Amino acid sequence: MGYGTDVARFRARLRAMVRGDGGTGRSVRGMRWEALVAGIAMAAVVGALLLVLPDGRAEEPAGKNASAQMAKKVETSISRKAESGGKAVNLTLDDGPDPRWTPKFLALLKANGVKATFCMVGPNAQRNPELVKRVVADGHRLCDHSMSHDVSMDRKPVAYQEKEILEAKRLIEDASGGAPVRYYRAPGGAFTPESRKIAAEAGMRPLGWNVDPKDFERPGVDKIVSNVKEQLAKGPTVLLHDGGGSREQSLAALERLIPWFKEQGYAFSFPEA
Numbered sequence: 001m002g003y004g005t006d007v008a009r010f011r012a013r014l015r016a017m018v019r020g021d022g023g024t025g026r027s028v029r030g031m032r033w034e035a036l037v038a039g040i041a042m043a044a045v046v047g048a049l050l051l052v053l054p055d056g057r058a059e060e061p062a063g064k065n066a067s068a069q070m071a072k073k074v075e076t077s078i079s080r081k082a083e084s085g086g087k088a089v090n091l092t093l094d095d096g097p098d099p100r101w102t103p104k105f106l107a108l109l110k111a112n113g114v115k116a117t118f119c120m121v122g123p124n125a126q127r128n129p130e131l132v133k134r135v136v137a138d139g140h141r142l143c144d145h146s147m148s149h150d151v152s153m154d155r156k157p158v159a160y161q162e163k164e165i166l167e168a169k170r171l172i173e174d175a176s177g178g179a180p181v182r183y184y185r186a187p188g189g190a191f192t193p194e195s196r197k198i199a200a201e202a203g204m205r206p207l208g209w210n211v212d213p214k215d216f217e218r219p220g221v222d223k224i225v226s227n228v229k230e231q232l233a234k235g236p237t238v239l240l241h242d243g244g245g246s247r248e249q250s251l252a253a254l255e256r257l258i259p260w261f262k263e264q265g266y267a268f269s270f271p272e273a
């Protein structure tokens with residue numbers, strides 16, 4: 001027998017081993033071979049996973065879970081657009097919560113299946129924690145509207161602005177039982193670059209508006225309604241008030257506006273957070 005015959009025999013044996021009978025026809029040796037192959041394959045898979053997983057995890061898209069949301073960097077620019085996109089309106093209700101008016105707004109919104117964003121003054125939230133909790137339970141969003149509603153805050157020291165913003169956030173959070181406060185709206189829109197940064201770093205998007213019907217000045221229900229309809233071309237975020245005095249006109253105006261929004265094909269959204 002020459003060299004060629006040995007090679008041919010070796011090849012035959014190798015093929016038999018791969019087939020699983022170990023070239024002997026006995027299954028025991030074949031099983032050992034299969035176990036070895038399986039072991040190597042397993043090691044290769046585990047090794048590949050160890051190499052791949054850290055990067056794979058890093059590439060996961062920004063999740064919808066709460067922790068990913070918290071980690072998301074909040075922009076310092078003033079939000080006015082609707083989160084939903086499309087034909088939408090963002091109702092925002094400022095200066096509450098107010099024990100006389102806020103429950104009426106909540107009932108109206110609930111009866112119509114409409115969500116809104118409540119921009120609360122810190123001490124009002126502290127005095128009415130049950131209302132803050134109802135706002136959250138009904139699916140509305142929370143917004144920080146400072147401690148003392150100082151509309152000249154843009155001319156005050158940064159340390160004062162920071163205290164006004166962060167103290168109110170803490171009071172609103174405490175009153176809500178730990179719900180997120182997603183926005184900061186400067187009283188009278190008196191933002192500064194510093195206050196926008198302070199808010200964003202605390203997880204709150206600065207929140208502006210497009211539509212200001214001046215309901216605060218009580219110009220009459222008809223006037224509030226027509227102001228909203230006329231200004232809506234400017235953008236989706238509507239400023240109304242559920243606190244800071246009698247809100248009878250604001251409530252009556254909203255009662256008329258909600259069916260009108262629906263007839264016109266508007267969806268109800270939240271501002272971009």
Ligand SMILES: [Zn+2]
Binds near residue numbers: 094095145149187188
């Ligand atoms: Zn206000």
